[in-house]
Amino acid sequence: EPEVTQTPSHQVTQMGQEVILRCVPISNHLYFYWYRQILGQKVEFLVSFYNNEISEKSEIFDDQFSVERPDGSNFTLKIRSTKLEDSAMYFCASSEQFQGYTFGSGTRLTVV
Amino acid sequence: SQQGEEDPQALSIQEGENATMNCSYKTSINNLQWYRQNSGRGLVHLILIRSNEREKHSGRLRVTLDTSKKSSSLLITASRAADTASYFCATDVMGNTPLVFGKGTRLSVIA
Numbered sequence: 032e033p034e035v036t037q038t039p040s041h042q043v044t045q046m047g048q049e050v051i052l053r054c055v056p057i058s059n060h061l062y063f064y065w066y067r068q069i070l071g072q073k074v075e076f077l078v079s080f081y082n083n084e085i086s087e088k089s090e091i092f093d094d095q096f097s098v099e100r101p102d103g104s105n106f107t108l109k110i111r112s113t114k115l116e117d118s119a120m121y122f123c124a125s126s127e128q129f130q131g132y133t134f135g136s137g138t139r140l141t142v143v
Numbered sequence: 144s145q146q147g148e149e150d151p152q153a154l155s156i157q158e159g160e161n162a163t164m165n166c167s168y169k170t171s172i173n174n175l176q177w178y179r180q181n182s183g184r185g186l187v188h189l190i191l192i193r194s195n196e197r198e199k200h201s202g203r204l205r206v207t208l209d210t211s212k213k214s215s216s217l218l219i220t221a222s223r224a225a226d227t228a229s230y231f232c233a234t235d236v237m238g239n240t241p242l243v244f245g246k247g248t249r250l251s252v253i254a
Contacts, residue, residue: 062239074186074231076241087241122185129238131176136185 033057037123037135044113044142052108052138054123063106064124064132065098067091074122080106113142149232149245157253162219164248166232167212173238175208177217178231180247186231189217224254 036055044050056063065077078088078098085098097109106125110117120139124132149166156162166175174193178186192199192208192215199206205218219226229249233242 064241066242073246074233074242074244076243079239079241081239089241120183124186126239129174131188131191132186132242133188134178134186139183 033133035123035125035133035135037121037138039138040136041139042141044140046115046142047112050110050113050140052110052121052123052140054106054108054135055104056106056123056125057133058104060125060127060133062086062126062128063100064126065108066122066124066134067119068122068137069116069119077108077121110140113140115142118142149230149248151248152246153249153251155251155253156222158222158224160222162222162226162250162252164217164230164232164250166215166217166245168215168232168234168243169213170234170236171210172234172236173240174235175206175215176233176235176242177204177206177215178233178244180229180231182228189230219250222250222252224252226250227252 038053063080066074068074076089078092079086095111099107120137122134122137124134126132176191177189180186190201190206192206203220208215229247231244231247233244
């Protein structure tokens with residue numbers, strides 16, 4: 032069964048450092064998303080990407096965040112200057128039109 | 144406003160029993176989706192029900208949707224210990240718009 036692949040599974044970074052979280056969505060999917068889940072809290076939407084551009088973003092997705100689809104397969108989330116409160120599980124997802132999402136296993140980001 | 148609020152927050156049952164989880168939401172939707180999450184792992188899509196559908200089945204799962212009450216339920220029949228996980232409902236307002244997740248129901252199935 033096709034799956035969404037995320038790397039790394041766990042990343043520890045110093046506060047203020049830049050991190051790049053990587054995702055390989057399912058190849059024939061058109062919609063791509065990043066969500067995050069702070070420990071013990073709800074899954075929160077960050078950004079959606081369609082047709083090579085951001086289609087929607089939440090209030091969380093401020094100027095410190097950016098997304099890129101540098102080639103036909105990868106979809107990355109960059110956090111420019113990490114803060115302690117950025118510590119969370121970050122999930123990438125992809126979907127076809129009007130279908131359920133396929134989520135990756137997540138990257139656990141720990142900012143120290 | 145909060146969408147996709149599940150209840151109960153936690154549910155503990157014996158293996159073989161049925162588990163019912165409920166979800167309420169506030170705005171009109173295109174579809175509602177249920178996901179499962181094992182502790183510390185990713186979200187697994189279980190079932191999607193569209194706003195014009197009232198009931199859907201997938202294996203041991205049965206989902207209902209009542210748009211007049213803005214509520215949905217997930218029934219897991221003949222539960223197994225492996226069903227132990229958190230279950231989330233998520234609403235999609237227009238189709239491929241950002242999902243809004245509830246806090247989830249933590250289901251424990253005791254062998």
